Amino acid sequence: MPAVQETVERVKRIDVDQYRYGFETLIESDKAPKGLSEETVKFISEKKNEPAWMLQWRLEAYRRWLTMTEPTWARVDYPKIDFQDLYYYSAPKPKKTITSLDEIDPEILKTYEKLGIPLREVAMLEGVEPKPGDQDPNRRKIAVDAVFDSVSVATTFKAELKKAGVIFMPISEAIREHPELVQKYLGSVVPTSDNFYATLNSAVFSDGSFVYVPPGVRCPMELSTYFRINERNTGQFERTLIIADKGAYVSYLEGCTAPQRDENQLHAAVVELVAHDDAEIKYSTVQNWYPGNSEGKGGIYNFVTKRGDCRGDRSKISWTQVETGSAITWKYPSCILRGDNSSGEFYSIAISNGYQQVDSGTKMIHLGKNTSSRIISKGIAAGKSQNTYRGLVTAHRKATGARNFTACDSLLIGDKCGAHTVPYIEAKNSSATFEHEATTSKISEDVLFYCIQRGLSQEEAVGLVVNGFVKDVLQQLPMEFAVEAQKLISISLEGSVG
Amino acid sequence: MALLEVKDLKVRVEEREILHGLTLTVNEGQVHAIMGPNGSGKSTLSHVIAGKPGYEVTGGQILFRGEDLLEMSPDVRAAKGVFLAFQYPVEIPGVATMTFLRTALNAQRKARGESEYSTPDFLKKVREVSKSLGIPQDMLKRGVNVGFSGGEKKRNEVLQMALFEPSLCILDEMDSGLDIDALRIAADGVNALRSPERAMVVITHYQRLLNYIVPDVVHVMSKGRVVKSGGKELALELEASGYAQFEDAA
Ligand SMILES: Nc1ncnc2c1ncn2[C@@H]1O[C@H](COP(=O)(O)OP(=O)(O)OP(=O)(O)O)[C@@H](O)[C@H]1O
Numbered sequence: 247m248p249a250v251q252e253t254v255e256r257v258k259r260i261d262v263d264q265y266r267y268g269f270e271t272l273i274e275s276d277k278a279p280k281g282l283s284e285e286t287v288k289f290i291s292e293k294k295n296e297p298a299w300m301l302q303w304r305l306e307a308y309r310r311w312l313t314m315t316e317p318t319w320a321r322v323d324y325p326k327i328d329f330q331d332l333y334y335y336s337a338p339k340p341k342k343t344i345t346s347l348d349e350i351d352p353e354i355l356k357t358y359e360k361l362g363i364p365l366r367e368v369a370m371l372e373g374v375e376p377k378p379g380d381q382d383p384n385r386r387k388i389a390v391d392a393v394f395d396s397v398s399v400a401t402t403f404k405a406e407l408k409k410a411g412v413i414f415m416p417i418s419e420a421i422r423e424h425p426e427l428v429q430k431y432l433g434s435v436v437p438t439s440d441n442f443y444a445t446l447n448s449a450v451f452s453d454g455s456f457v458y459v460p461p462g463v464r465c466p467m468e469l470s471t472y473f474r475i476n477e478r479n480t481g482q483f484e485r486t487l488i489i490a491d492k493g494a495y496v497s498y499l500e501g502c503t504a505p506q507r508d509e510n511q512l513h514a515a516v517v518e519l520v521a522h523d524d525a526e527i528k529y530s531t532v533q534n535w536y537p538g539n540s541e542g543k544g545g546i547y548n549f550v551t552k553r554g555d556c557r558g559d560r561s562k563i564s565w566t567q568v569e570t571g572s573a574i575t576w577k578y579p580s581c582i583l584r585g586d587n588s589s590g591e592f593y594s595i596a597i598s599n600g601y602q603q604v605d606s607g608t609k610m611i612h613l614g615k616n617t618s619s620r621i622i623s624k625g626i627a628a629g630k631s632q633n634t635y636r637g638l639v640t641a642h643r644k645a646t647g648a649r650n651f652t653a654c655d656s657l658l659i660g661d662k663c664g665a666h667t668v669p670y671i672e673a674k675n676s677s678a679t680f681e682h683e684a685t686t687s688k689i690s691e692d693v694l695f696y697c698i699q700r701g702l703s704q705e706e707a708v709g710l711v712v713n714g715f716v717k718d719v720l721q722q723l724p725m726e727f728a729v730e731a732q733k734l735i736s737i738s739l740e741g742s743v744g
Numbered sequence: 745m746a747l748l749e750v751k752d753l754k755v756r757v758e759e760r761e762i763l764h765g766l767t768l769t770v771n772e773g774q775v776h777a778i779m780g781p782n783g784s785g786k787s788t789l790s791h792v793i794a795g796k797p798g799y800e801v802t803g804g805q806i807l808f809r810g811e812d813l814l815e816m817s818p819d820v821r822a823a824k825g826v827f828l829a830f831q832y833p834v835e836i837p838g839v840a841t842m843t844f845l846r847t848a849l850n851a852q853r854k855a856r857g858e859s860e861y862s863t864p865d866f867l868k869k870v871r872e873v874s875k876s877l878g879i880p881q882d883m884l885k886r887g888v889n890v891g892f893s894g895g896e897k898k899r900n901e902v903l904q905m906a907l908f909e910p911s912l913c914i915l916d917e918m919d920s921g922l923d924i925d926a927l928r929i930a931a932d933g934v935n936a937l938r939s940p941e942r943a944m945v946v947i948t949h950y951q952r953l954l955n956y957i958v959p960d961v962v963h964v965m966s967k968g969r970v971v972k973s974g975g976k977e978l979a980l981e982l983e984a985s986g987y988a989q990f991e992d993a994a
Pocket residue numbers: 757758762780781782783784785786787788789831
């Protein structure tokens with residue numbers, strides 16, 4: 247059997263068992279009543295002890311949402327979602343108010359341990375934190391904010407960050423402790439009326455992370471959030487808001503997993519980034535939500551709005567994503583290049599297998615003078631999956647000297663999958679230079695055989711070739727994440743060959 | 745002892761029979777040369793021995809140390825010591841040559857139940873071998889064969905052969921695309937690997953290579969069969985009179 251044929255055969259046999267993170271944690275939880283209404287919104291707001299302005303903001307979003315319809319333009323196909331059949335809030339029932347890691351439900355800690363997330367500071371000290379005098383920059387610290395279903399369960403390294411002036415906390419806490427910052431920035435990048443899912447999120451978001459880096463501060467460690475969906479029929483609606491003030495720098499990592507279930511779970515997050523003059527934000531995601539089983543049953547519906555605002559001159563926002571999971575991905579991390587000489591980057595690896603559907607890409611909106619953007623997208627489709635890159639690059643009339651470079655490469659494994667490239671380019675002034683390159687290729691039998699002749703198994707060969715294909719993007723990830731991502735790519739393709 | 749026995753091998757590609765009952769026995773320690781006109785099936789034979797998909801074996805058998813090679817997957821054959829230096833080595837973008845060498849070597853060792861090489865041991869070994877083949881270190885940082893010249897690609901094949909220490913080396917037109925100096929360096933590399941346990945099958949169009957790698961046996965292939973076998977003087981004879989006389993025999 248030719249190698250690719252064999253790959254296809256094996257893809258057919260992939261099973262839910264191969265999703266490594268498909269375990270469920272048995273804990274008591276505190277849920278909102280099923281369905282969506284003003285009551286649900288009030289319930290959530292009350293649970294969070296929110297100030298009145300926050301509730302008003304949510305209710306406005308909810309009312310707006312009632313007038314909106316689900317978008318249908320993406321190349322994804324799924325049964326209609328019954329928004330009244332979901333739970334919009336689920337919190338692990340705390341025994342009492344949590345003040346330190348020791349008080350967190352050990353079941354939850356165990357879950358994070360299984361996921362390999364260094365939540366315990368002890369583990370951090372052994373693993374990631376450099377020893378005193380150890381200057382190896384590759385052994386950097388990572389502060390973790392872990393979101394379990396809808397609430398943040400712990401934020402590590404809070405004190406040390408505080409010393410640097412960095413605020414890193416669950417957004418629910420920030421709403422109470424830093425209302426002036428939240429009020430100023432929340433919804434300023436993704437307005438409550440932005441799109442169906444973002445509006446829904448604005449009404450019911452339950453938690454997420456908040457980061458503020460003050461002027462001139464370089465955040466002393468990588469910040470990281472892990473999301474995990476555990477409850478049945480729970481929508482997870484996180485809200486993340488990151489602000490880098492003038493001359494500040496922050497690198498933020500986001501990782502996701504979910505237990506496997508037959509029914510689909512909805513995930514509709516909103517991420518807003520604001521970079522002021524000379525500030526830089528690097529946002530990296532490794533997403534491996536449960537993709538569904540071999541018949542396309544179950545899996546996460548991932549409808550996410552991520553947008554960065556390069557508000558200041560010479561500011562920079564860089565999105566890097568490794569997308570391997572979810573049944574459906576609808577995601578376009580974007581940059582608004584408002585400040586003069588600002589720049590935006592989008593580096594993406596999107597792998598689809600089984601019956602997964604990915605419609606992802608970016609928008610680069612050039613508004614300021616001499617702005618530049620760069621898009622490197624690598625799509626890998628295997629099994630019966632569909633993988634679409636959708637990108638928009640526009641230059642406003644006043645955006646003189648705008649530059650964009652886009653390269654979209656797609657790799658097909660087998661012949662029952664599809665890769666599609668949908669670029670929209672719009673230059674409203676003549677000084678813009680936009681370059682676009684796109685390639686689609688099938689994984690080569692000859693290359694696979696060459697590797698196998700040298701002793702690699704079929705799986706290892708596919709993994710090696712794919713890792714080579716995505717190398718340009720992997721290099722953009724912070725060290726710790728790159729290694730993890732590389733493994734993840736091999737794991738998600740392991741499904742594709744047996 | 746016979747290392748490789750190909751018995752009455754019949755192979756089809758896309759409904760067309762290419763090898764029509766080919767027989768060949770290679771003993772440990774021997775070097776065999778296979779010569780023959782374009783399209784006579786030399787590369788096909790090497791691919792079938794290595795286990796490349798897309799070939800249908802309709803008759804005969806291939807034994808490797810007495811074991812049925814055709815029952816083994818190609819990576820198992822590699823781990824058992826079958827190495828094919830390709831006529832057209834492929835490029836693998838984004839995979840550094842060094843990474844590739846290490847991944848492959850460790851995969852083979854693991855399959856044989858041996859321990860993985862430690863990083864210093866591995867680096868030392870690669871340095872040694874690449875130096876003797878005149879391969880600069882920074883070439884090893886580049887993607888496998890990406891942007892390599894024809895000669896560099898062939899040298900990279902010999903490098904892998906030296907590193908993996910296989911027991912059967914099949915060299916498919918190793919000399920094509922090599923300049924005279926590179927040919928000598930590569931041939932020296934191959935000769936250094938000659939040993940009483942190891943056998944080589946050298947496929948070539950030119951007698952010149954056999955001045956450097958002196959064969960024990962020379963076979964002439966034509967139209968999917970071995971039509972004549974002899975000593976090294978057979979190659980000289982071919983050089984003088986061409987293949988025409990054998991084509992009739994086939
Ligand atoms: N995949 C294929 N599909 C169809 N025909 C093939 C295929 N591979 C090989 N052949 C045919 O099989 C015959 C033998 O080819 P092969 O490459 O083995 O010859 P060769 O002796 O190595 O030639 P050369 O000296 O030119 O390298 C040729 O006629 C070739 O066209």
